[in-house]
Every structure is written in structure tokens, then in C-alpha cells.
Amino acid sequence: MGKNKVILVTGGTGLVGKAIQHIVELENLPDEKWIFLSSKDGDLCDYQATKKIFETHCPTHVIHLAAMVGGLFHNMAHNLDFLRNNLHMNDNILQISYESRVEKVVSCLSTCIFPDKTQYPIDETMVHNGPPHPSNFGYSYAKRMIDIQNKAYHEQHGCMFTSVIPCNVFGPHDNYNPESSHVIPGLIKKLHDIIEKGGDTFTVMGTGKPLRQFIYSVDLAKLFLWVLRNYQEVEPIILSVDENSEVTIKELAEEIAQAFNFKGTIVFDTTKADGQYKKTASNAKLRKYLPDFQFTPFSLAMKESVNWYRENHEIARN
Ligand code: NAP
Numbered sequence: 001m002g003k004n005k006v007i008l009v010t011g012g013t014g015l016v017g018k019a020i021q022h023i024v025e026l027e028n029l030p031d032e033k034w035i036f037l038s039s040k041d042g043d044l045c046d047y048q049a050t051k052k053i054f055e056t057h058c059p060t061h062v063i064h065l066a067a068m069v070g071g072l073f074h075n076m077a078h079n080l081d082f083l084r085n086n087l088h089m090n091d092n093i094l095q096i097s098y099e100s101r102v103e104k105v106v107s108c109l110s111t112c113i114f115p116d117k118t119q120y121p122i123d124e125t126m127v128h129n130g131p132p133h134p135s136n137f138g139y140s141y142a143k144r145m146i147d148i149q150n151k152a153y154h155e156q157h158g159c160m161f162t163s164v165i166p167c168n169v170f171g172p173h174d175n176y177n178p179e180s181s182h183v184i185p186g187l188i189k190k191l192h193d194i195i196e197k198g199g200d201t202f203t204v205m206g207t208g209k210p211l212r213q214f215i216y217s218v219d220l221a222k223l224f225l226w227v228l229r230n231y232q233e234v235e236p237i238i239l240s241v242d243e244n245s246e247v248t249i250k251e252l253a254e255e256i257a258q259a260f261n262f263k264g265t266i267v268f269d270t271t272k273a274d275g276q277y278k279k280t281a282s283n284a285k286l287r288k289y290l291p292d293f294q295f296t297p298f299s300l301a302m303k304e305s306v307n308w309y310r311e312n313h314e315i316a317r318n
């Protein structure tokens with residue numbers, strides 16, 4: 001990036017947005033002005049409201065994080081809302097970025113949008129190879145369309161619109177609401193409340209057998225900044241921990257229990273859904289660019305995330 005960039009971050013108040021803000025404040029680069037948007041600045045599903053935001057800030061670069069986001073159970077109950085809200089937001093951001101001659105847009109896909117029936121490990125070439133898992137098809141198809149739009153804007157107008165594909169993310173400032181949260185914030189809040197009430201049984205939904213790769217939001221933020229400044233492809237890039245860092249939900253629950261120093265019993269409610277069994281993603285493309293990138297060890301990242309919630313649970317999104 002050259003001189004005097006104005007970088008607009010949609011979804012700047014969320015899990016990933018807050019982590020990017022944290023890194024940017026540490027860097028404090030003089031030629032970059034950063035704007036972190038909340039939904040209070042305007043509803044990005046609304047074209048006119050979005051246009052107004054772009055006219056106010058005149059961004060040269062956009063990191064597009066804003067989305068209707070949620071865990072397995074929230075997706076299962078609201079596939080239509082996930083589809084429509086995300087289609088509208090993404091279409092507005094990309095079209096207005098084109099109209100405003102934004103130099104680069106980095107949008108966010110997810111490893112949970114890949115085909116349900118696939119070969120492993122999943123890589124960037126497989127995004128459109130078959131139907132997604134039925135539990136989150138609304139979110140998945142809306143996210144997949146970003147990649148299609150990026151290619152079309154590039155082909156027809158020469159735009160540099162690209163996307164990243166993170167695995168499951170966790171860290172401070174997550175969404176802890178049990179109705180809509182992902183598994184890590186959901187279990188952190190649950191165990192925090194159990195301990196406060198003096199309970200000794202930690203119930204985890206599903207069989208505990210599904211496998212997931214989890215990236216710490218602070219690590220993802222550093223990779224996002226590298227993509228914004230250095231990655232020159234329209235094709236997406238997977239931002240994930242290594243394949244051998246994949247853990248079962250059972251191992252995850254044990255890690256959370258350890259971070260809380262919880263000595264009670266962990267039980268599994270097998271009447272609840274497991275969702276996709278696994279979605280093991282390859283970070284070979286990332287490793288080709290950044291062979292030496294060091295991910296924060298899982299236990300340390302979990303400890304920091306649990307400590308953040310302990311200290312901030314009153315102001316957290318519960
Ligand atoms: P998050 O914590 O739920 O934050 C969502 C952000 O989007 C918030 O800043 C929210 O604003 C904003 N937003 C939602 N609806 C909006 C609307 N209609 N208009 C304007 N802003 C709106 O999400 P996250 O976990 O940081 O996710 C960031 C990106 O990463 C998303 O694109 C998501 O799909 C992707 N991703 C997340 C994960 C994960 O595990 N969390 C994994 C892979 C990919 P307010 O809070 O101000 O309302």
C-alpha cells in the first residue's frame with residue numbers, strides 16, 4: 001500500500017473487527033486512516049444507507065466483515081434470513097465499492113461454506129464443487145456468491161476485490177448469546193455461569209466427536225492485514241491453523257474447562273445436533289506465502305479468551 005490510505009472496516013465492532021482494531025492501534029501507521037463501522041452507523045442491507053457511509057468516509061480500501069453470523073443452532077433456525085441479509089449486504093458493499101472506485105476490497109468467506117461431501121483437506125479450488133451442509137445452506141450460498149461477484153467485477157471492470165476463508169474464529173469480543181453463539185463463546189459463557197452458581201456438571205451439546213480448526217482472532221487479524229497489503233489474487237485464500245491443529249469438540253470442552261480450572265464433570269447431550277462432522281481445510285496456499293507465520297498456541301489463546309470474558313462478561317454480547 002502507498003500513501004494516505006483510508007480503510008473502511010464493515011462489521012468493525014464484531015469479533016474479527018475488534019481484533020483488527022487492536023493490531024492496527026499497536027502498529028499506529030501514519031499513512032493509514034482506519035474507520036471501524038458498527039451497525040449503528042447504518043444498515044448495510046440498505047443501499048442508500050451504505051452509499052451515505054461511503055460518501056462520508058471516501059475509503060480507498062475496504063475490509064468487509066459485516067454479516068449475519070451465528071453458530072450451528074442459529075443457522076438451522078434462520079436459513080432464509082442468513083441468505084437474504086448476507087446477499088443484500090455483500091451486493092451493496094461490492095457494488096458501491098465499484099461505484100466509489102475503491103482500490104481493494106477484502107471480504108470474508110468461511111470454511112463452513114464448502115461442499116458437505118468432499119475430499120479432505122479442503123482447498124480454495126473446491127468452494128463451488130457441491131451443495132453445502134444443509135444446516136447452514138443460506139449463509140453458505142450467500143458467502144459463495146462473494147467469490148462469484150469478485151470474479152465478475154474483476155472480469156468486467158478490472159476491480160481488485162478478493163476474499164479470505166477463515167476457519168472457526170474465537171477470541172475477545174465474541175457473541176456469547178446462547179441462542180446465536182458459536183461453540184467456543186457458547187461454552188465459555190455456559191461454564192462461567194455454572195461456576196458462578198457453584199455447579200459441577202458442564203453439559204456440551206452433541207456427541208463431542210465433530211472436528212474443528214480454530215483460529216485466534218488476534219492471529220486472524222494479523223493475516224487479514226497481510227492480505228490487505230500484500231495479497232494480489234482475486235481467488236480466495238484460506239486463513240486457517242494447520243491441519244494437525246484440528247481438535248474434537250470434546251477436546252475443546254476439556255481445554256475450556258482447564259482454562260477455567262474447572263474440576264467438575266463434562267457430559268454430552270447427544271439429543272442435540274452435531275452439524276458437519278468435519279471441514280478440515282488446508283492452509284498450504286497461506287504457508288507458501290508465509291511459511292514462518294506463528295499461530296498463538298491454542299491453550300494460551302483460550303486462556304486469554306476466557307480471562308477476557310471473566311473480566312468483561314457484564315459488557316459482553318450475552
Ligand atoms: P460478529 O462478531 O457477529 O460481528 C458481526 C459484525 O457485523 C458486527 O460488527 C455487526 O455490527 C455487523 N453487522 C451485522 N449486521 C449488520 C448490518 N445489517 N449492517 C451493518 N453492520 C452489520 O461476526 P464475526 O465473528 O466478527 O465475523 C466477521 C466475519 O468473519 C463475517 O463475515 C463472518 O462471516 C466471518 N467468519 C466468522 C467466523 C467465526 O467463527 N466467527 C468464521 C469464519 C468466517 P453491530 O455489532 O454493531 O450490530
Ligand code: GDP
Nearest residue numbers: 071072112181182183186205206210273274275
Ligand atoms: P460450526 O462449526 O459452523 O458447525 O458452528 P459452531 O461453532 O456452532 O460449532 C458447532 C459444533 O459444536 C457442533 O458439533 C455442536 O454440536 C457443538 N456444540 C457443543 N456445544 C455447543 C454450544 O453451546 N453452542 C454451539 N453453537 N455449538 C455447540
